[in-house]
Amino acid sequence: MSDDTRAAFFDGTAEHYDDDTFHASVAEALVSPLPAGPELVLDVATGTGFAAYAALRLKPARVLAVDVSPAMVARAEAKAAAQDPSGVITWRVGPAVPMPAPDGSADVVLCASSLHFLGAVAFADWRRVLKPGGRLAFSIVSGTRFKPGGPFAEFVPGDLSFPTDETEAAALAHGFIDVSARTFTVDGGDRIRSVFLVHATAP
Numbered sequence: 001m002s003d004d005t006r007a008a009f010f011d012g013t014a015e016h017y018d019d020d021t022f023h024a025s026v027a028e029a030l031v032s033p034l035p036a037g038p039e040l041v042l043d044v045a046t047g048t049g050f051a052a053y054a055a056l057r058l059k060p061a062r063v064l065a066v067d068v069s070p071a072m073v074a075r076a077e078a079k080a081a082a083q084d085p086s087g088v089i090t091w092r093v094g095p096a097v098p099m100p101a102p103d104g105s106a107d108v109v110l111c112a113s114s115l116h117f118l119g120a121v122a123f124a125d126w127r128r129v130l131k132p133g134g135r136l137a138f139s140i141v142s143g144t145r146f147k148p149g150g151p152f153a154e155f156v157p158g159d160l161s162f163p164t165d166e167t168e169a170a171a172l173a174h175g176f177i178d179v180s181a182r183t184f185t186v187d188g189g190d191r192i193r194s195v196f197l198v199h200a201t202a203p
Ligand SMILES: C[S@@+](CC[C@H](N)C(=O)[O-])C[C@H]1O[C@@H](n2cnc3c(N)ncnc32)[C@H](O)[C@@H]1O
Pocket: 006, 007, 010, 011, 023, 024, 027, 044, 045, 046, 047, 048, 049, 050, 051, 066, 067, 068, 069, 072, 094, 095, 096, 097, 111, 112, 113, 114, 117, 118
């Protein structure tokens, strides 16, 4: 599938994306255990920027946020005057695998609510861009709950096995060390939403 086709699909979801607060909660939960003071944070498939903005609490020198959808990035950037007045975050439209960052340059890689669109190929790229000891934080949908169908299924690569428990979620970060996974659930009353949060360190 071309990047343009992919971008057009996600452009169509941008207008109402922020209406759903679950993604913001996931991004906050991914960032909160990370140590403060990173030089460079990468937000992979940033969407409207929830994880990039959450990362500002770490007081990073720089954040690079990348997404294939121009409309998503436009929505993210529109929040910068209020949420990032000193311009720590750089926004970039384009594919997020590979990330446009040099080898061994990043202290933190974030990927919130997006790995299921990127596929297993993302892990090798995250190993590439992270410094030794750099931190990886990603969320992943549960294979028990996530059953992509219709046109949506075309955007989900087939090379990723969706975990059904925390052990399987942690195993996705193969080649990383100090891997931990936990279940993150939000009970919205009429709908219970749940993903796995995985934290790991680059060797
Ligand atoms: C469900 S949203 C998650 C956005 C954001 N990370 C968050 O936490 O809300 C998925 C995002 O992945 C982006 N995306 C999908 N495939 C991509 C790719 N190959 N490269 C860059 N971005 C991609 C979409 O444009 C969309 O913004």
